[in-house]
Amino acid sequence: xxxxxxxxxxxxxxxxLSLALMGAGAFTLTGCGQPEEVTDVRFDSPRSYQxxxxxxxxxxxTQSACEESYEASIKEVPRFDSLEACEAEHGEGACVxxxxxxxxxxxGGGGGGGGWFMPALMGxxxxxxxSRTSRGATSQGLYQEPVYRNRQNQGNWNAATNxxxxxxNQRQQTxxxxxxxxxxxxxxxxxxxxxxxxxxxxx
Amino acid sequence: MLRVEIKERAQWKALAxxxxxxxxxxxxxxxxxxxxxxxxxxxxxxRDIEAPxxxxxxxxxxxxxKVCHSNALMQRLSxxxxxxxxxxxxxxxxxxxxxxRMDFAYSGDGPAKLLELNxxxxxxxxxxxxxxxxxxxxxxxxxxxxxxxxxFNSIQEKLLGALAHIxxxxxxxxxxxxxxxxxxxxxxxxxxxxxxxxxxGLEAPFIHTEDIGVQPGCDYFVDLSEAPIKxxxxxxxxxxxxxxxxxxxIPELSTHWFEPPWKAVLSNKGILPLLWEEYPxxxxxxxxxxxxxxxxxxxxxxxxxxxxxxxxxxxxxxTNDGDFEDVxxxxxxxxxxxxxxxxxxxxxxxxxxxxxxxxxxxxxxxGIREDVGRITxxxxxxVPHAII
Numbered sequence: 001x002x003x004x005x006x007x008x009x010x011x012x013x014x015x016x017l018s019l020a021l022m023g024a025g026a027f028t029l030t031g032c033g034q035p036e037e038v039t040d041v042r043f044d045s046p047r048s049y050q051x052x053x054x055x056x057x058x059x060x061x062t063q064s065a066c067e068e069s070y071e072a073s074i075k076e077v078p079r080f081d082s083l084e085a086c087e088a089e090h091g092e093g094a095c096v097x098x099x100x101x102x103x104x105x106x107x108g109g110g111g112g113g114g115g116w117f118m119p120a121l122m123g124x125x126x127x128x129x130x131s132r133t134s135r136g137a138t139s140q141g142l143y144q145e146p147v148y149r150n151r152q153n154q155g156n157w158n159a160a161t162n163x164x165x166x167x168x169n170q171r172q173q174t175x176x177x178x179x180x181x182x183x184x185x186x187x188x189x190x191x192x193x194x195x196x197x198x199x200x201x202x203x
Numbered sequence: 204m205l206r207v208e209i210k211e212r213a214q215w216k217a218l219a220x221x222x223x224x225x226x227x228x229x230x231x232x233x234x235x236x237x238x239x240x241x242x243x244x245x246x247x248x249x250r251d252i253e254a255p256x257x258x259x260x261x262x263x264x265x266x267x268x269k270v271c272h273s274n275a276l277m278q279r280l281s282x283x284x285x286x287x288x289x290x291x292x293x294x295x296x297x298x299x300x301x302x303x304r305m306d307f308a309y310s311g312d313g314p315a316k317l318l319e320l321n322x323x324x325x326x327x328x329x330x331x332x333x334x335x336x337x338x339x340x341x342x343x344x345x346x347x348x349x350x351x352x353x354x355f356n357s358i359q360e361k362l363l364g365a366l367a368h369i370x371x372x373x374x375x376x377x378x379x380x381x382x383x384x385x386x387x388x389x390x391x392x393x394x395x396x397x398x399x400x401x402x403x404g405l406e407a408p409f410i411h412t413e414d415i416g417v418q419p420g421c422d423y424f425v426d427l428s429e430a431p432i433k434x435x436x437x438x439x440x441x442x443x444x445x446x447x448x449x450x451x452x453i454p455e456l457s458t459h460w461f462e463p464p465w466k467a468v469l470s471n472k473g474i475l476p477l478l479w480e481e482y483p484x485x486x487x488x489x490x491x492x493x494x495x496x497x498x499x500x501x502x503x504x505x506x507x508x509x510x511x512x513x514x515x516x517x518x519x520x521x522t523n524d525g526d527f528e529d530v531x532x533x534x535x536x537x538x539x540x541x542x543x544x545x546x547x548x549x550x551x552x553x554x555x556x557x558x559x560x561x562x563x564x565x566x567x568x569x570g571i572r573e574d575v576g577r578i579t580x581x582x583x584x585x586v587p588h589a590i591i
Contacts, residue, residue: 011353012248012353012354012355012356012357013336013354013355013356013357014336014356014359014360017336017337017360018402019222019398020398020401021397021398022222022391022398147361147364147368147562147563147565148299148365148368148564151264151297153295154294155295155296155297156297157297159372159373159433159434160371160372160373160374186416186417186425187416187418188413188414188416188417190415190447190448190449191412191413191415191439191444191447191448191449191450192383192384192411192412192415192439192447193447193448194443194446194447199383199385199386200383200386200388200389200513200581201382201383201389201438201439201440201513202324202325202326202389202392202513202514203513203514
């Protein structure tokens with residue numbers, strides 16, 4: 001579980017930053033005292049949890065991040081045909097049969113069921129893992145949500161999957177109809193006309 | 204907290220040029236200044252800046268929720284009525300925001316006092332996020348500051364995480380970025396965000412604010428090739444967008460905006476008296492109230508700020524001794540608030556302002572601005588900081 005410790009004192013700044021677009025060519029600078037290799041750069045120390053509930057409770061990652069990494073770690077757990085084979089590798093009493101839920105998660109829900117054994121899951125890691133590609137650092141799919149808190153009073157916004165609300169649909173239908181009757185060219189310059197104190201809007 | 208004079212890095216201007224930092228000097232005057240740095244202890248950063256920032260952020264989020272459920276509060280903040288649903292919907296849906304900056308008067312001693320929130324169009328992001336970080340690494344490498352020096356700065360790293368999070372929730376994994384024409388600093392800031400978005404795996408095309416189009420029959424605003432803009436980052440204030448020709452279309456069309464519409468609640472200095480009403484005597488807040496229509500001239504120990512203004516414009520202050528200071532500006536048609544005057548610490552001839560960055564819901568870094576005047580403005584210099 002401690003394989004992710006990096007033996008560096010905790011610090012308040014990022015270990016490594018890159019620019020992909022700005023400046024002449026890609027720019028990468030590694031903080032002093034950091035190893036030189038350019039693969040699998042880690043920023044946040046990943047945290048370990050016993051269960052999805054404990055992860056959500058800690059209020060560090062979103063529920064979906066907790067669930068996704070739990071499922072991912074279940075998939076990575078080594079599977080054995082027999083209890084003996086598992087214990088031979090992981091020690092006596094260290095293995096269990098998966099629960100129905102775990103078995104489903106491990107096989108991607110695509111059947112298969114139980115009939116196998118695995119080392120008891122002692123906890124799973126959630127963290128902000130980054131890997132390097134030719135385009136710079138890229139977050140690996142699962143471990144990238146340490147930035148937002150769960151809020152009970154809000155939905156889980158997702159523009160890629162959520163359908164627009166009924167109300168919006170109706171409104172757009174009206175607009176489409178009126179647009180068909182009065183087809184016009186694209187208009188522009190409807191934003192950006194206001195002048196600020198110094199020609200800019202940053203603050 | 205100290206201001207420490209230090210040697211500049213020999214090649215920093217060449218490096219700035221190479222890294223796209225073309226506004227290190229503005230109109231012949233230095234903007235980036237590394238002949239000094241501000242020194243903090245770890246305790247000062249964690250106890251006095253980081254923790255209060257996260258606490259205040261949560262207070263602000265609670266207040267957004269309250270305002271979203273109250274037409275009276277929306278009205279009090281002068282938010283146009285046609286935007287209320289869009290604001291409410293974006294909040295209830297949980298549309299994530301990207302970032303914000305809190306400006307504090309902090310001397311190293313006693314609680315930091317919140318002067319204002321910049322939660323809609325915060326800048327000085329590039330300087331704080333990357334150039335300051337590079338300065339620290341190189342200053343250590345060149346022996347200018349001790350090897351154990353650190354910095355409160357994971358701003359870019361957190362932006363990467365936030366943009367990856369947002370990107371996964373956008374159709375086509377695409378976020379357009381926009382700012383107005385002919386402004387080098389804002390274009391660079393947006394370019395920096397595009398850079399991070401690309402690193403986070405997004406498609407990040409650019410369009411000038413003025414070029415955003417409306418095509419009858421299209422559910423979205425459109426880009427220059429008349430393709431729909433499904434999600435758009437804007438470095439342009441909500442209160443201005445709403446007042447413009449296309450403003451009324453914002454709630455009608457399906458384009459998702461970043462910052463989201465609910466940020467309009469926090470990009471408004473009226474939030475300061477609301478915070479004080481909600482959390483009176485909070486150690487990090489200053490007394491503040493809405494100015495009454497018949498209110499008399501500024502009394503000593505108070506500051507007058509318009510609801511909507513940028514970079515210190517139209518701010519007037521009177522110190523406890525009755526010294527008056529103000530910055531001219533065009534923001535005279537919105538209501539005003541008054542806030543108790545709290546002196547910023549002075550180091551030699553400079554007043555220092557601590558900008559504390561929030562990305563998503565995390566406090567993640569600082570940027571210090573200094574000015575000979577008591578009101579921080581666009582010409583105030585950015586000076587790096589170190590934790591030693």
